[in-house]
Amino acid sequence: MNTPSPSQSAIGANPLDQLADIHLPPPVANFPWAPGWWALLVLTVSLAALSFWLWWRYRKRTAYRRAAKMELTTLQGITDDAEFARELNQLLRRVAIHARSSNTSSVAGLSGAQWQAFLLNSCGDKPAFNQPQLDALTAAAYQAQAPALDRQQLLVQARLWIKRHRSHYV
Structure with a gap:
């Protein structure tokens, strides 16, 4: 009664063998950053440059x-x-x-x-x-x-x- 059909015997005994492997999504790219990160980068660089300029001006004035x-x-x-x-x-x-x-x-x-x-x-x-x-x-x-x-x-x-x-x- 339960005889395998000719199509099943040709494909294989286990139907799970026909499934493909799990595909992982591609890794998240570093660029392009969101606008908030660019704003934070610009703010950080600006504050560092301003701090250096103020320090240099102070050193020059107090030499x-x-x-x-x-x-x-x-x-x-x-x-x-x-x-x-x-x-x-x-x-x-x-x-x-x-x-x-x-x-x-x-x-x-x-x-x-x-x-x-x-x-x-x-x-x-x-x-x-x-x-x-x-x-x-x-x-x-x-x-x-x-x-x-x-x-x-x-x-x-x-x-x-x-x-x-x-x-x-x-």
Whole structure:
């Protein structure tokens, strides 16, 4: 009764052998990206370029501060108090003139009490120098007989002034 038909015996005993293998879909392509990914890429590159430009501009604008701080380390080797005071005064004046490059005559002409007031007021509300140290610096720079300087304290205060002075206060 159940005899195989001639067409079944020619094809094979198992009808599942006639089925094809499972075909996987093609892999998802990396390109073209969706517009959102392109926008994110443009935003990321733009932010990176802007950050680099701002960093470069900051480094360029503050190069004089780094140079002045390096020059402060060379001032430590000076043994004479009068020469040390003159060199420190010149360094501070050069930094002030550079920060106020649009109106150098207002800083270059200051001396004595006006120069001390400028140094005290050019850091805003928190002055880097204190009055006794500035008096000792002025006395050592311009008087033949002056009391000994506290060089380390003056160097610390000068470094702080170089770091904190702002040209818009000047």
